[in-house]
Structures are given as C-alpha cells and as structure tokens.
Amino acid sequence: MSAAPVTNTMTLVPEPVTLRQYARNWFMGLRNGELGALPIVIGLLVIAVVFQSMNSNFLTAGNFVNLMVQGAAMATIAMGVVFVLLIGEIDLSLGYVSGVGAVLTALFLLPDGAQLPTGVALVGAVFAGALIGLLHGLLITKLKIPSFVVTLAGFLGWNGVVLLLIGSRGSIIIQDKTVVGLASEFLLPAVAWGLLALCVLAYAATQLVQRAQRQKNNLAVDPLSIIVLRVGALAVFGGAVVLVSNLSRGIPYVFVLVGVLFLLCTFVLTRTKFGIWVYAIGGSIEAARRAGINTDRVRIACFMICSSLAVTGGIILSSRLRSVDSNAGGGSLLLYSIAAAVIGGTSLFGGRGSARSAILGALVIAAIDNGLGLLGLGSGQKFVITGLVLLAAVAVDALSQKGRVRAGKG
Amino acid sequence: MTAKPALELKGVSKQFGAVQALHDVDLTVSPGEIVALVGDNGAGKSTLIKSIAGIHPLSGGQILWKGKPVTVRSPRHAADLGIEVVYQDLALADNLDVVENMFLGRELLTKAFQLDRTEMERRALAVLDQLGVTTIRSVRQSVAGLSGGQRQSVAVAKAVMWSAQLVILDEPTAALGVAQTRQVLELVRRLGEQGLGVILISHNLHDVFEVADRIVVLRLGQNVAEFDRRSVTQTTVVEAITAGGLSAVPGQNEETAS
Numbered sequence: 279m280s281a282a283p284v285t286n287t288m289t290l291v292p293e294p295v296t297l298r299q300y301a302r303n304w305f306m307g308l309r310n311g312e313l314g315a316l317p318i319v320i321g322l323l324v325i326a327v328v329f330q331s332m333n334s335n336f337l338t339a340g341n342f343v344n345l346m347v348q349g350a351a352m353a354t355i356a357m358g359v360v361f362v363l364l365i366g367e368i369d370l371s372l373g374y375v376s377g378v379g380a381v382l383t384a385l386f387l388l389p390d391g392a393q394l395p396t397g398v399a400l401v402g403a404v405f406a407g408a409l410i411g412l413l414h415g416l417l418i419t420k421l422k423i424p425s426f427v428v429t430l431a432g433f434l435g436w437n438g439v440v441l442l443l444i445g446s447r448g449s450i451i452i453q454d455k456t457v458v459g460l461a462s463e464f465l466l467p468a469v470a471w472g473l474l475a476l477c478v479l480a481y482a483a484t485q486l487v488q489r490a491q492r493q494k495n496n497l498a499v500d501p502l503s504i505i506v507l508r509v510g511a512l513a514v515f516g517g518a519v520v521l522v523s524n525l526s527r528g529i530p531y532v533f534v535l536v537g538v539l540f541l542l543c544t545f546v547l548t549r550t551k552f553g554i555w556v557y558a559i560g561g562s563i564e565a566a567r568r569a570g571i572n573t574d575r576v577r578i579a580c581f582m583i584c585s586s587l588a589v590t591g592g593i594i595l596s597s598r599l600r601s602v603d604s605n606a607g608g609g610s611l612l613l614y615s616i617a618a619a620v621i622g623g624t625s626l627f628g629g630r631g632s633a634r635s636a637i638l639g640a641l642v643i644a645a646i647d648n649g650l651g652l653l654g655l656g657s658g659q660k661f662v663i664t665g666l667v668l669l670a671a672v673a674v675d676a677l678s679q680k681g682r683v684r685a686g687k688g
Numbered sequence: 689m690t691a692k693p694a695l696e697l698k699g700v701s702k703q704f705g706a707v708q709a710l711h712d713v714d715l716t717v718s719p720g721e722i723v724a725l726v727g728d729n730g731a732g733k734s735t736l737i738k739s740i741a742g743i744h745p746l747s748g749g750q751i752l753w754k755g756k757p758v759t760v761r762s763p764r765h766a767a768d769l770g771i772e773v774v775y776q777d778l779a780l781a782d783n784l785d786v787v788e789n790m791f792l793g794r795e796l797l798t799k800a801f802q803l804d805r806t807e808m809e810r811r812a813l814a815v816l817d818q819l820g821v822t823t824i825r826s827v828r829q830s831v832a833g834l835s836g837g838q839r840q841s842v843a844v845a846k847a848v849m850w851s852a853q854l855v856i857l858d859e860p861t862a863a864l865g866v867a868q869t870r871q872v873l874e875l876v877r878r879l880g881e882q883g884l885g886v887i888l889i890s891h892n893l894h895d896v897f898e899v900a901d902r903i904v905v906l907r908l909g910q911n912v913a914e915f916d917r918r919s920v921t922q923t924t925v926v927e928a929i930t931a932g933g934l935s936a937v938p939g940q941n942e943e944t945a946s
Contacts, residue, residue: 550802550803558781565789570763
C-alpha cells in the first residue's frame, strides 16, 4: 500500500479534452513513472541501429520475415506467461509443456500411426495442454502448494514425458502440410493488404462507437484528433509491416495466428469480467475474495490458458523446425518466454501487464537473438546480452516504480 | 427514532470453542440513524459485525431484518439483503481503477457479454455525485493514486451503489489525517441523511460524538451501556468502555442502561 499523501494535487488528473491536454497528461504520467511502451520502443530502435551498423543484412525484408517466424513461438508462449504473472504466480514448466504438445501433435499426425485429421490432432494437443494446466492449477489452489514448486516439478516431469513419448525414435519428422505451412507459407500480398485494411477499419469503428456511447452518457471522451492519431499510427505501422514483408516472401501464416491470439487475449483481459478478476487477484486477492469472486477458479483458468498457449507455441516451433526431437521445449525457450513478458512490461509481482507486453518483449528478444546470429556470435554471447537486456528492463521498471510511489501510485 | 428498526439484534451470542466472544447482545438500527459501536480492543465489535455480515454463524440469539428473522448465511447473502460492510483495510484492489473497484465481482455486461464500461462509469459517477464526493476528479484512475480519504469514499460509495440499506463502517477514519477524516465523517452524515442505517465502529470518541445519534458500548462481549449522544459526555462513555457493569453471570440483573 502506498503511504497516502496528505496533499493530492498530483493524483488529480483532469480528463483530457484537447490534444494538448492529452499530451500534457501523457508527459505527466511519464514523469510519474507510467512509461507504457516507451522504453521498449526506444530499445527496439537502439537494437535496430546497432545491428544494422554492424551487419547490413539486419534491416532487410528477408530478415524481417525471418524475425517474425522466429519470434512467433516465443510471443505465443509469453502471452500465456502474462496470464500467470498477472495473478502473481509463475509457470516454470511451460517449456516442456510446449514440448509435450509438440510431440503429441507429431504423434497424432504420424503417417504410419493413427493419423488423425489435422484439426483433431491440433485441438487434441491444445486440449491436453489445458488438462496439464488444470492439474497444475488444482495442485496450486486446492493443496496450496506454491506455483513455483508445482511447476518446478512439472519442469522435470514433463521433460520426462517428452522423452517417454519420443521413445527410441529420437526425432519425428512432421509431414502434415497444414502444420508445416504455418511457418513456411505466406499470405498473398493482396490478402495481406485486405486483412490490414479490415483491422484498421475495425479498430477505427470500435474507437468511434465507444466514443459516441460515452458522449451519449455525458462521460469524458478522448479528443477526436487522438483517435485519428491512433488509427493513423496503426495504419502506418501495419502498412510498413505488410509492405516490407511483401518485398520478400510475404506475411507468414504464423504471424496471422499470433495476431489472432493477441486480439483474443487482449479482449479477454480488457473486455470481460474474467479479465478484471485476473487483474483484481493480482492486485489484492483478498479484495477479490471479498467481492465474491471465486478466486480458485480464476487462478486455475489462468494456468490452463498458460499451458494451452504453451502447447500452441510448441506447435508453432515444431512447424518452423519441421520436426520434434527429445529436446523439444528445452533450451532457452522457457526463460526467453518469461523474459519476453517481463521485458515487455508485465510485472513479476502481479496485477500489471498486458498481452501487448508479450509481443513487444518477444520482438526484442528475437531481434537480439537474430542480430547476434547474423554477427556469427555463439550462444554464450547471446545469453549474456539477453540477460543484460532483461536486467535493464527490470531496472527501468524498478526506477519507474519509484516514480509511481513518489506520485502516490505505488 | 420514529421509523421501525431496519436491523434488530436480540440476545445475540457467539462462542469460539470455550471463548464467549459475544454474550446476549442487543442492538437496533433504524433507517437514517447513525449508531456508533464503541468498546476497547477485544470487546467483540468485530465479531458482532462479522456475525451481521454473515461471516460467523451465530451461536445464539436472533437477527431481525426489517422486522423479519433472518439467518445471514454469507457476505453475499448480507449484500443481497442490503447490508454492506466497509472493512478497515478497505478491500480495494490498488491496480484497478475506481469504477472497476466499485463494480468488482458484480460487473455489468452488454448484450454481447462484454463489460459495459460506459454504463458502469455513468452509475459510479452518479453515486459519487449523490454522496457529494467531489475530490475524485477522474474515476478512471487507479485506486493506488488516491489518498486514504478518497479510498474510503470509494469503498463507501461502492456499498451505497449496491442499494445498501445498512452500511457498517469498521474504523473508517483510523488511518486518516485531519482533513480526510472530516471528508469521511461528512460522508457518514450524508448516508444518514439519505435514510440509510449506519453502524460506525470507532476508537475515536471525537469522531463518534461528531456524527453518531446513539452510542452503544460493548465490553467483554456484552452490552454495558447505550447513550443518546446529545445527553452524554465523553467522560461517561469512556467510563462505560473501561469499567461498565457486566452481567456475565446468567440470571443476574441487567445493569445496562437503555
């Protein structure tokens, strides 16, 4: 709890009416430690400049498409991480849970085995992920074992399950066209532009409808200019992504999948009761309980969402690698995914974060990984540098937290 | 006290194992009346409100709500009846904004099963306005950024919004500075003016004398005194709190004034 300041001049933020006031509020928020996505945007710019100056292949259309494919699995898993971090928990098992999902998918689709229809196989694997999450969640909420311990056990246990499932095969090649196509097939340029136009229109429509509704109820509304600015930013940014991608192979299907999952997660977190309950539990579980929320059920659901997204990420990864082996879900995947959510701005202590942070954080890590790869540096350098970036991100968060406390918003 | 009581406790007792936390306690609250519940630590104030709020089942006695006997099964049941408790530690989630906190657990949905943020904000503003809470400029800021008095106002407004007829305030001014205490007491007075029954628990007799209509003193789980605020001095109340006569032995004469 923050020490209540006796004067409250700093906390009284007038509702913005004009663009100028809006900018001033934003700047005041910045000074008070509400940095939003600013540090990460600056970070990405720095990364781009540094790598481009060291290797001119970094900022090419081809490499940009590579980046999307490479970061997709991590971004997906990191979105799941956001859900458990928001309720103040952790999931250390999701690397190998994603491995279990990938191996299950591969086994379901084995041509000489019981080859299931692709859809059934994928849904089955994701469902298995949800069951794993259910198991973790039940142990954590009903037996009250800390999530750190349950998922640490899961880390070992699911690694074992991956090995058992793979058995003596060593590795399984994935031949299913849909699964492989996820990472290696691309949207036609016209389709990509169409999708973008659809997104921009839908975004503009929701913003305007919301504004009209608020206006009808005499509530403070954002200035129209800021809405135009927001929609314009989406159009320009999205346009740049599509334009650059189309110079090379195009927008990969997996990018669309991650985009859909992102919209879904954002919708759940910001527009549903469940979303508010997730934030409430992270902020004060006692307050949530007193408000009559079934906190156990919400927490279990978060673990289920996390595991399901981990499996989805595992499938995306296996699509890129076109095979699964006994290493599935191992290596740096787990720590990269958690780091992505944190670098993006999701708090490790619950209550603060967003699906967007997973995407931005994954972009940073994928860019570093990719850039250092281009420079021909090995895993040693990659890990050291990624570790430093994580540290920097948490340091920025800690410093901005100080600003928030000073402003009485701790 | 012309209206018939909203809440009536008759001979309420509560045991925790061998410990008799409440013994034969009576209490009435009428609509529009502010009743202060005072007593030293361990006097049973918290146990009493938890019994009313449905957190502890009673060991004996009766609760009458609007003249009808009820068994309050849970906090949710209490809320359904129209009894809202504002706890000392407020039970607000710091990271949520004012509107989200006021509707937490009872969010409104649109026809498309989405949160109806517009309607929630409209209603929250209406209630804050009705209670004369003017210090909160934006209901879309997170509660963490509010002062203690503002937070208390939000918690009270939350109770009022759910059409409470009886609001129980547990130490609402305990952690507040002078100006903010004034704010909250003003708010308590306004609750009474709007016809709500209020039970105010406080250690601060100064606050109690400022807003209460009636003062009920508990000591060691029993009623020891009940005063009309206008015809009593602080000294008398303090005496009752520290040395009020007990009727612990069953069958002994009641020494409590009424």
